[in-house]
Amino acid sequence: MLDSAALLQQLPYSKPFLFVDEITALTDTRIEGTYTFRKDEYFYNGHFKNHPVTPGVILTECMAQIGLVAYGITLLPEGTDVASLKIAFTSSQMNFYHPVYPGETVKVKATKQYFRFGKLQCDVAMYTEDETLVAKGVLSGMFKIECK
């Protein structure tokens, strides 16, 4: 059974760079999660001057935290020491369709293309609460388990 809180605790991020509030669905082939961009996120001061819009790199980061890191942790072999896990973001191909403003909640859906030899590649998409497509693309990352 999905324990969103336990999974979130295993994520190697903290404020101000944690962009996951809840994991809402999880299967062998896909994951879904949500995040609400707080009105006082640090980057709104500078992106843009007098006109706060969530940066595309932050939307991509949000999708990577849910679709690669949170998902990848669930795909690791039983008994893996998650604390010693080394992760790297390795590729991003992304298109953007709709802006996300301060205070908005987004939903991220990721579907596994493959997880082989420590590399997870997923099709990812982000939607607003009313299901408007925000961004869509392909992300990949590497997971390295430290052997003692």
Next chain:
Amino acid sequence: MEKKLLLTKLKAIVAPYVQNPKGLERLNEDTNFLRDLEINSANLVDVALDVEDEFGIEIDNDSMERMLTVKASIEVIEAKLAAK
């Protein structure tokens, strides 16, 4: 499969991931994917997956760890093809 043909096929597979074109021009059995071609570890996985598709074989974790040079890769491919 003839070794020369195998080498040609392997060269075509690695080409899209190579960051050092001179290394690709000079490709030979001693070529190291990371050092000579500057392929990163994520794209090395793509090389292995493309090798699986091209030759209709399955690469296991141990073979993957060995596939760091052209020579080692050819040995892995030949062994897997022979075992088919």
